[in-house]
Amino acid sequence: MTDRAVRMGSYPASDVTFLLKDLSGISIEKSTKERENxxxxxxxxxxxxxxxxxxxxxxxxxxxxxxxxxxxxxxxAVAIVAEQIVQKRGLHTVLCSLARAGTPIGVLIKRYIEYKHHKALPHYSVSIIRDRGIDENGLHYILRRHPGDSVAFIDGWTGKGAITKELTRAVSDFNNKYGTALSSELAVLADPGYCSSLFGTREDFLIPSACLNSTVSGLVSRTVLNEKWIGKDDFHGAKYYADLLEEDVSNLYVDAIAAEFPAVEKTAAETAAVLMEDREEPDWRGLASINSIQKEFGIDNTHLIKPGVGETTRVLLRRVPWKILIKPGSEKRLKHILLLAEDRDVPVEEYTDMSYSCCGLIRPVGRDK
Known part of the structure; x- marks a missing residue:
């Protein structure tokens, strides 16, 4: 089992440690069409x-x-989540963001807790992959270094809740295998799918870090789990895109948001206290939207339906989009979605029967219309 973290990414070492195997020298990329097929x-x-x-x-x-x-x-929203983590877990807590969308949010939560509570919590970024689970070597690494500390899992936003379910299953398996007592509660900035109990907001709004890929996530790629390069004792893998250094806005992004902390700390503390008092448990209402979309558009596999601003952006950036559904009245808040759709010649349709402001549909292979 690996016992060494490799320095990776463009964030300062004080912000995050990526528990990932560096695959930068290997050609893993496939064209969008080839990858989709x-x-x-x-x-x-x-x-x-x-x-x-x-x-x-x-x-x-x-x-x-x-x-x-x-x-x-x-x-x-960052401050609201951070305050709830501190109130629920205390300051002997390790922040564990889910690579990669969770990483900028984990950095911001770490910075807020340091700003407000004057404690620098350890922060790691660990891979979790739908249908493959969490990187157990990463969890072992954290637990060896921080015995007795709580672990708080962090992600950027929820869509259908696939990662929420994956984390719940994976942490339960890990606890059963190794006799640990980790909590699988997932803290997210935005929970438009109503599938998390620890969130900053449930509004489906544009989180700017959802607009970009590695250039807002420390120049780190999505995570990779391919036995050709990842052995049983390795962390899951990722690439570091040093060639994009000039385009990197990872630190600019977190610096710009962290500068707003003094202006929001009072309101955030009050909101967090209300949320802690009146727990809004997940009701998974986003799944009702998915079911109606699946039925109306004749889609066999719900993996081809990506709800919410963050997931719709990802569809346009790295999948083969079929069409984009927009809730009427949301256009002003979705300029980047409309621009990407125009760039890629993807039709945009108004659709009212969903709890999200937009939804991306991936083109089923062999389907032309």
């Missing part, structure tokens, strides 16, 4: 990587504009 033919998505989307100047301008518009809202 492989995935829909049964190859697991984690065995390869998409080609990194290099944003246009117009798209980056949208990112900067969205960051300016939403930085205070994101900061408040």
């Amino acid at each position: 492989l995935i829909q033919s049964g190859t697991h998505y984690s065995e390869m990587l998409p080609v990194e989307y290099k944003p246009t100047g117009e798209y980056m301008n949208l990112f900067y504009a969205s960051l300016e518009d939403s930085k205070r809202k994101v900061a408040e």
Whole structure:
């Protein structure tokens, strides 16, 4: 079992330790079309990587504009989540973000707790993969170094709740195998799917880090689990895209949001206290939206339905989109979605029967219309 973390990513070492095997020297990327055909033919998505989307100047301008518009809202949601983690777990807690969308949020939560509670909590980023589970070597690494500490799992947002379910199952398996007592509760910035009990907001709004790939996540790729490169004692793998250093906005992003902490700390503490008092348990209402979309559009596999702003963005950046559904009245808040859809010539349709502001549908292989 690996006992060494390799320095990786463009964040300062004080912000996060990536528990990932560096696969930077290996060619793993497949074109979007080839990757889509492989995935829909049964190859697991984690065995390869998409080609990194290099944003246009117009798209980056949208990112900067969205960051300016939403930085205070994101900061408040971060603070609300951070306060709940501290109240529930105390300050002897290890932050464990789920690579990669959880990493920027974990960095921000760590920074907020340090700002407000004057304690620098350890923060690791660990891989979890749908249908494959969490990186157990990563969990063992954390538990060996922080015996007796609580572990708080962190992600960016929820869609259908697939990762929430995966984490619950994987942590239960881990506890049964090794006699541990980890909590599988997942803290998220936004929970539009109503499938988490620890969240900053349930509004389906644009989290600017969802707009980009590695260039807002420490230049680290999606995680890889392919036995060709990952042995049983290895961490799950990822690539570090050093060639994108000039495009990297990872630290600019967290710095811009962290600068808003003084303005939100009072309101956030009050909101967190209310949420702790009146627990809004998950009711998974997002799944009702998925069921109606699946029925209406004749989609066999719900893996091809990606609800919410974050997931819709991912569909447009790295899958083969079929169409984008937009809730009427949401257009102003979804400029980056509309721009990407226009760039890729993807039709956009209004759709009212969903709890999300938008939803991305992946084209089933062999389907033209």
